[in-house]
Each structure stands twice: as structure tokens, then as C-alpha cells.
Amino acid sequence: MYELHFAVPMAGAILCTLNTRLDSAMVSVLLAHSEAKVLFVDHGLLEIARGALDLLAKTNTKPPILVLISERDDSSPTSIVPGTYEYESFLETGDVGFEIRRPKSELDPISVNYTSGTTSRPKGVVYSHRGAYLNSLSTVFLHGMSSMPVYLWTVPMFHCNGWCLTWGVAAQGGTNICLRNVSPKKIFENIVLHNVTHMGGAPTVLNMIVNSSVSDQKPISRKVTIFTGGSPPPPQIFFKMEELGFSVNHLYGLTETYGPGTYCVLKPEWDSLPPLQQSKLKARQGTQHLGLEDVDILDPITMESVPADGKTMGEVMFRGNTVMSGYFKDLQATEEAFKGGWFRSGDLAVKHPDGYRNKGRLKDIIISGGENISTVEVEMVFYGHPEVLEAAVVARPDNHWGQTPCAFVKLKEGSCVDAQELIRFCRDHLPHYMAPKQ
Incomplete structure (x- = not known):
């Protein structure tokens, strides 16, 4: 998938990374909606892909060409179904003189990323070349990545193109460490083996790490910078991660903002505070990154900015180059999302006097x-x-x-x-x- 993040745009095509946890029924829906022409499938997910193609055949939808990514020692003709290409063999048929098909405009689409579809059918979020490269560089800055970082992948590459770090790590000449499955034991082993400098993960991954068995943990010789995003991580998790040798920073964003949109700037004066209090401050969202024009907490009706009193609730809204171009083949949803000239996240938040924010999903508010x-x-x-x-x-x-x-x-x-x-x-x-x- 990492190779395809470069190969597909360079061929003048549009990338569409699918969630590896989807079933055949959902994969068939997304293949039809995206009008995919080629489907690259890891050998471990082949049966799900076949099921999806069978469902497509019943709807008279033209199926995509199937390319199987097999294990290196499993590319013999007997293991490949007729009509299916094998990835490495397929690459060997390429034209070495092929010239890169560059976008005619920076605003041309580079990828379509489907949302998780928690409330309805997933929506296809369109990323532009301009937004992708700006967010790639911004995410590199957020992570404090100097040249030649070693990045451990626990954020899936199907999620906002790996927070755009697929391209960002390459821009810094970095090394990518990829895991087939995420487990605390493998995380610690790879950190020590490859001298990992950076990684990212949802709060669930942090929770797995801090609650892993002592036998799975290994002493870390240097601080590993780890960024987390999604639901706000509990301060206790922050504190325990720091004890294990990680430096935790908090991001916030959505698929529609190419992943990270804001981050928590760590202030030097926090260092003198008790550890748990530091963790509570670090769990907040902070300021926008360099590639984003603006983010604010607005009253969704009046579109006025809420006071910075730490109490008044408003909706988090974004605008700028690193906000999606729109939802693929869904003009109505796009217009609703940008109503009032801002992208409406659907997240609620309060603004503190120091400019930092605390947020929660609109649907996660209980009215009692x-x-x-x-x-x-x-x-x-x-x-x-x-x-x-x-x-x-x-x-x-x-x-x-x-x-x-x-x-x-x-x-x-x-x-x-x-x-x-x-x-x-x-x-x-x-x-x-x-x-x-x-």
C-alpha cells in the first residue's frame, strides 16, 4: 500500500484505500461507488475481495482488475486464480520509459477516502494534490521529524492516507516499519530492533501499550515521539506512556481535514506541574497547524465565535487548503458540510482562555x-x-x-x-x- 501511494498518482490515477476491516458487502458497495478500475488485494483478504466481486457481478457492474499481493515465496502460477495478476509479476510488465502523468492542476484529486459510516453509508472524501502535500509537510512539522526518521506504522494507511505521513516520511528520507498486526509485544520489539523515533496511534493503541504484560515490554533507550488522535485520551494513559519512555502529543482532525488539523503545543511552563496535571493539559487540542487557514469554535446557528470562557459550547469548524474538496458524487452532503462558508465537523468543543480546546462528538452529548x-x-x-x-x-x-x-x-x-x-x-x-x- 505504501508503494501504491506513489505509483497510483504518478500513473495519473486516483488512489482509494479501503478499510481492511470491511466485509464483502461493504467492499462491493465502495467498489461500485468509487468506480474502481483496479483492485489490489493482500493475500490475507482475498476471500473478502472475491465475495465483493461476486456481489458486483450480480448487479451487472463491471468488476475491477484484480491484482493479488502474495507473500514473496508464494508467487507460483498454481497459487494465482486465472484472470488475476500477481503484484510482483505485474510490476515486471511495466514500461521503464513511462513518463509521470502529473496533475493538470494542484486541485486535481489525488485520493478518495471513505468515512467510517457510523450514521449512514460511508461518504467518499476527495483529497486534492495541493491539500495532500500541504498536510504531509504540516504533519512532518507536527511530529518534529528531522531528516531520516524511523516511523513505526500503527496508524492504518487507509485512515486519511496514514495522516498523510505516507508521503511525509518519504519527503524526509525516512524508514517505514510496517506491522501486519498491532500488538504491544511487536511494538516494543520493533522500537528496540529498528531504533524507532516516531509513531502514531489511536488512544486504543496507547491503552494496549500501557496495559501490556511486563514480559511484552522492553526498556526504550531513547524517547519515542508518539502522536495520538481520535477520542481524547485519558490523562492517566498520557502519564503511564511517559513513564514507559514515550513522548505523547495530541492531534485532532477528521477524514475531511486530511487527518490532523490541530495539535496540542506543549508549553515549557507545564514541566513544573504535577505529572497528572500535565497530562490533563496535554489531552486538550491546541492550535491549527501551518497548512490550515483557520479553525474556530462557532455557534452553528449564528456562526459567531464562542467566548473563550472554557464553558460555552460550540461546533468545531475548519477552512483552508487542507479541508476536503467535497464528498464524491454527493453534492447535497457537500453543501450541508460547508454551509456558512466553513467545514462543519459535527464536533462540539469549548474554548479556554489560553486558546486551547476540549472537544466531544455532538452525538456524544447526553441531555438528561x-x-x-x-x-x-x-x-x-x-x-x-x-x-x-x-x-x-x-x-x-x-x-x-x-x-x-x-x-x-x-x-x-x-x-x-x-x-x-x-x-x-x-x-x-x-x-x-x-x-x-x-
């Missing part, structure tokens, strides 16, 4: 008896309990209050805490109306 409850805030409290591994809080319908918080909690191995103890813990650390009843 007229009070707004942030699910993220409740989840943070759960992570403060020593026996909790993971927590997710959602709204539960309630005849009296309208909604009340309900928590799904995964305990650490060997723990035997009951639900009532966890509820009491929350009530001790939160206003009672915010504490889950179940």
Missing part, C-alpha cells in the same frame, strides 16, 4: 433533565479507577429524565469489581446527575 452531560468527561472518571481497562459511556432512554448515562466497562485481567462499586466511584467524583445508573 435539560442538563448536558459529556460522555468523554464521564469516561475520564472511569479511567481513574485502578481496575478499569476501558470505558464507553452512551445515552440510555429514560421515561423521567429523557436520557441517562449508561456505561460499558472492561476490567483489567483478574479484577472483580462490581457495577455498584463503579457507580459509587463515579458519584464520588462527579455531580450525581452525571454518574451512570447502570
